[in-house]
Amino acid sequence: MAELANCPRCHALFVKGPAIVCNDCVKREEEDFQLVYSFVRKKENRTAAILDIVRETGVEEYKIREFVKSKRLHPAQFPALSYGCERCGAEIREGRLCESCTVSIRSGVQKQGELDDLEARNKKEGLGPVTYYTVNDDNR
Template identity: 25%
Template sequence: MIPSNCTVCGKIYMKISKPICPDCARKELDTVKRIREYLKPRERRNTPIAHIAKELEISITYIEYLIKEKYFDVARYPSMMYGCRNCGAAITTGAYCINCINELQQEIQQAKETITTSDTSKAGNGEDGDDHFYRSRL
């Protein structure tokens, strides 16, 4: 156990796993229970997050945080989704939707290919590239 400051209230506590103190963890679980109780009737399971936030007076970002922490099963609570960081599409896990992940992977692959191409062109021109910089400093 490591002494740490709670990310919510700033109080010093002995950190076991979460970055919040036991009091704030208890409050977090109480909030989750309130939301689950609100969604208990079948007709409320598809209630949008914005409506839940308004009814229970909980911020939307905090509800999104609780979803990201996997307090709500999407199969049971289908409305418990939040926006992709890039495009805003509704997602249930991670920070990005599948389309944005694929785009990012393509951009990374293109950047790798560009770097590889520029490295081989330097070697083909007879230039030492970065190696010369380091050797001249020794």
């Protein structure tokens, strides 16, 4: 069932369907994409940085980065294009996370798995949770 919603960009009322923005914003986004694509397709502009594209086309930086992230503009064809890691904001060309964040998350998951295994083993052996105590050096 269709639902009424306000467009997150222009706040116009529209029937929410597959698109999350109103038809006018979809058309504007497509016009912006065509403008950017026609600019970077020119041989002399293939290595243009995002800020150069913004300056020459007038399209906002976040839209250009969204075009790259959604694979409408491929970094393989346009090597200076990138977007931000969803965790730290570092410039990346594919995926959602940079290599550093991926390694960090994998390490955390691995450590949590080891802790879960230790807890399960202690529970199986009848040991309670491990309690750690601190020693106050002031009383010595």
